[in-house]
Amino acid sequence: MRTARAQIWHLPRLAVILWGFTRATPWLPQVRSHWDDLRALRSVIRWGWVRVIREQGRVAGFLVRDGDILHALYVHPMRRGRGLGRALLAEAKAEAGVLRLWVVEANAAARSFYARQGFVEAARSAGLGNDEGLPDILMVWRGEGEGA
Numbered sequence: 001m002r003t004a005r006a007q008i009w010h011l012p013r014l015a016v017i018l019w020g021f022t023r024a025t026p027w028l029p030q031v032r033s034h035w036d037d038l039r040a041l042r043s044v045i046r047w048g049w050v051r052v053i054r055e056q057g058r059v060a061g062f063l064v065r066d067g068d069i070l071h072a073l074y075v076h077p078m079r080r081g082r083g084l085g086r087a088l089l090a091e092a093k094a095e096a097g098v099l100r101l102w103v104v105e106a107n108a109a110a111r112s113f114y115a116r117q118g119f120v121e122a123a124r125s126a127g128l129g130n131d132e133g134l135p136d137i138l139m140v141w142r143g144e145g146e147g148a
Contacts, residue, residue, distance in 0.1 A: 001053055001054065001055060001083070001084060001087050002053070002054050003051050003052065003053045003054075003087065003088060003091050004051070004052055004054070005048060005050070005051060005052075006045045006050035006051065006052045006062060007045070008042065008045055008046070010045065010050075010052055010059055010062075011038065011041055011042060011045065013058070013059045014041050014045075014050070014052070014059070014062050015034070015037060015038055015041060016076070017059070017060075017061065017062060017074050017075070017076045018037060018041070018072075018074055019034070019037070020074075020076055020077040021074055021077070022037075024077070027106045027134075028104070028106075028132060028134075029132050029133075029134075031131050031132055031133075032131065044064050044071070047066070049064050049065055049066050049071070050062055050063070050064050051063045051065070051088060051091060051092075053084050053087055053088050055079055055082065055084060060075060060076050060079040060084050061073075061074060061075035061076060061079065061084040061085060061088060062074055062088070063088040063089070063091075063092060065092050065096075065099075067096070068096050068097075068098045068099055068100055069099075069100055069101070070092065070099050070100065070101035071101075073085055073088060073089065085113065086117065089117055093141065093143060096143070097142070097143045098140065098141065098142050098143065099119070099140070099141045100122075100138060100139070100140050100141075101114070101119070101138075101139055102125070102129065102130065102136045102137065102138055102139075103136060103137055103139055104127075104130070104132070104134045104135070104136050104137075105124070105134065105135040105136055105137055106134060106135075111137065111139070114139050114141075115139075117141065118141050119139040119140060119141045120139065120140060120141075121137050121138070121139055122138045122139065122140040123137070123138040124136070124137050124138070125137075125138070
């Protein structure tokens with residue numbers, strides 16, 4: 001497994017991975033068009049916020065991070081459970097003393113994943129800050145030596 005900075009030519013594969021989750025999750029309202037997703041992905045790639053991980057020569061997952069804010073972490077549905085998300089997250093942890101992310105309350109699998117990776121609940125919201133308007137939870141990871 002190798003990570004690298006995403007390039008614009010990764011955009012179609014990142015979209016497939018993103019839609020593998022968003023389009024297959026019944027509780028997640030579809031509030032953005034495919035074009036909106038593509039424009040957003042293109043922007044974060046250009047800003048240098050996206051790291052990709054490969055498995056068997058293909059991009060299998062990606063992480064979007066701006067400083068200590070983790071915006072997204074997705075792994076292709078057929079590649080989950082192989083440590084790819086943990087590897088992307090480990091790289092982000094190595095580069096930041098603190099990581100913060102908002103996870104939708106209904107996403108029990110993501111909440112469990114982040115808790116296993118050392119993230120703790122720090123706050124809750126009614127969802128006013130996310131596109132879907134769903135209740136969410138702020139989860140925070142602090143590296144060794146970082147204050148509470």
